[in-house]
Amino acid sequence: MIRFERVTKRYADGTTAVDDLSFEVAEGELVTLVGPSGCGKTTTMMMINRLIEPTEGKIFVDGEDISQVDPVQLRRRIGYVIQQVGLFPHRTILDNTATVPALVGWKRAKAKARAAELLDMVGLDPKKYGSRYPDQLSGGQRQRVGVARALAADPPVLLMDEPFGAVDPVVREQLQDQFLEMQASVRKTVVMVTHDIEEAVRLGDRIAVYGQGRIEQFDSPGAVLGNPATPYVAEFVGADRGLKRLSVTRIEADDLEEPPLARLDESAAAAAARLRAQGARWAVCLDEDGDLHGWAGVDELALAGDAQVGELAHRMNSWVPVGAPLKTAFGVMLQHDAGWVAVLDGARFLGVLTPAKLHEALRRSVDADALGVSRDQVEFDSVSDA
Ligand SMILES: Nc1ncnc2c1ncn2[C@@H]1O[C@H](COP(=O)(O)OP(=O)(O)OP(=O)(O)O)[C@@H](O)[C@H]1O
Incomplete structure (x- = not known):
């Protein structure tokens, strides 16, 4: 659905933000880009909706070379959620949510009905919150409106830049759970930037772990935690990766x-x-x-x-x-x-x-990931069998 082919971005001052990057995101897949500040995650993401143009290489969305697509047309197919949400302060929550459908020419009633449906889906009762203004909501609620608004015109692709970064840890976990639930039903192709490895592991079908301007490992959460590709990745995912792995390994x-x-x-x-x-x-x-x-x-x-x-x-x-x-x-x-x-x-x-x-x-799941087989194919010698 999204394909990077040898993409490099150098800024005017000579900074190489992204260096010869190639990867693919499948349709309906949620990929998290994780890494330290300044490693090129946001640059990668903003090249997908052409807010930033690559210096070299090509990016394809749904098979189309996006350098050949009108940026405004392109962005209508790509929802965008940012940390600061960017809601219009003088418009109601319902109108804010209906912004994109209204822009692409939906009839007013249809756009509003869709907005109400989306607010409901992100857990905000449209009757209660639809007529409020952004400053009458909590940070977490505003963040939900941001997600609803990005989904309103039903774009196949969703870009999310630290979407849950500005809220406290408890609300953050609730928003993550709710987002996962929603994603299970809408199955958008999602690229999400985060600098939080916990969030990357919790939400991603696959994770791209960034070093400086490049991806060090692009794999499932289990594989990244169980078999870090480089010492850098091991260090980044942390000494407690065994514990983190408990949360992504399911009981069979x-x-x-x-x-x-x-x-x-x-x-x-x-x-x-x-x-x-x-x-x-x-x-x-x-x-x-x-x-x-x-x-x-x-x-x-x-x-x-x-x-x-x-x-x-x-x-x-x-x-x-x-x-x-x-x-x-x-x-x-x-x-x-x-x-x-x-x-x-x-x-x-x-x-x-x-x-x-x-x-x-x-243990089996670590070995299975390393061997690329399912868990039941892994032999295990337990101490208690000895
Ligand atoms: N307009 C610009 N001009 C010059 N350098 C830039 C510009 N925008 C970003 N950079 C540099 O490119 C590199 C990558 O930045 P980018 O914003 O993609 O990183 P990031 O991984 O998203 O970081 P963060 O987590 O802090 O947002 C950084 O060194 C940054 O300083």
Whole structure:
């Protein structure tokens, strides 16, 4: 969708901001450009909508060499969100949001209806906020209006320059979550500049890590964190990249262990005898559909005589859905002071994740990224197997 071919930008004073850059962004992909101040991220992005012209090389958007496209026409196909938002202070939020559709000649009513729809999508009730002016909103709310406005004419491409940079960390995380949710449904091709590696990892399908004027590594968040291409990238992503990696590695069914199990309709005494024979001290209790109900201790089952397991099972709150990041599972373990968490697909119980399995999943995913294969193809020798 966006292709850079050997693009260089030298400013009049001789600064080489971008040096011989080639990369591609696929349709519907979200790529984050991350790197220290002054490394050429903004220059890269502003060349895509021709606010800056390259000195050498070519840029293609949707197969078209953009140097041959009228810049005004080009920008109508490319939404642009900047940190300072740039809302018109004397226009209402609804009018601000409808700016681009109105410019490209949509009928007034249609433009306003579209603006209201977009405000709703970014989490601002158009009835409540549509008639306000920008200075009557919080920084985070203004930022949402900026995103809504950029999407209003439904451009296939969205450029975002530090879109969440000006808000506090909590609001920032909310805006990021909401943006990801929205992106999952609108699937724009997005190029986002940030200097925050956490944000780059959280939002990007792929990340371009910039050194001075060049991309040092262009890869998935997992690969950048697990296998930094150069010492520079390793340094930039930080010594805690293992921790960061927890948030981008998702739980798969193959990562799980099967714990001792008991059925709710089983007799407690029979279940206790069976579990003791296996050397188990507790069991996860499932209903007849295999859905998670809770857990029970073997000693309490043994004491319960002819009661059913279901009468003794405790509710269990330490569970996570399959596909959740390992970090979520780790957080739940800590929150409930538990040695494992149950993993569910809907309500169905799939197995448990233990700290050893969590480590194994992380290790496998690092190796899988290095080898370019899926995680289940990686052999793993665990200490506990020895
Ligand atoms: N108009 C200009 N004239 C001369 N040099 C410029 C101009 N604009 C940017 N530069 C220089 O080009 C280099 C890259 O700047 P750019 O704004 O692309 O960096 P950046 O990675 O986006 O940085 P930041 O995170 O601080 O915004 C910097 O050294 C900057 O000083």
